Amino acid sequence: MAFEEVKEDIRDIKSNAKAYLDSNIEFYQLWGFKVITKATSFMLKLFLLSLFSMLTLLFISIAAAFAIGRSLESFTLGFLIVGGIYLILSLVIYYYKNLIIEKPLIRKFSDIFFND
Structure with a gap:
């Protein structure tokens, strides 16, 4: 009689442990899906924002180079000045890359990964 009760308790423990593990697996699958979705969404937004910012910067740079070139009467100098500004900006960003990026x-x- 006592042996049957122990056997039944062991079955209950086994089924409870299986249910616990299954619910933990489901939880971590949902958590992983959420984290992957948020990270992918962030990366896509960052990519699109960067793309449109770069296109905007390209057209503004071309306009600035032509404006500087017209005022100096040399389009070559205008483009060189704009290129020099970008070179200086690139060096500053490279120097402060840890702080900026x-x-x-x-x-x-x-x-995204640890606060949710």
């Missing part, structure tokens, strides 16, 4: 990106991804 890496830290905000790490902060955003840590918010």
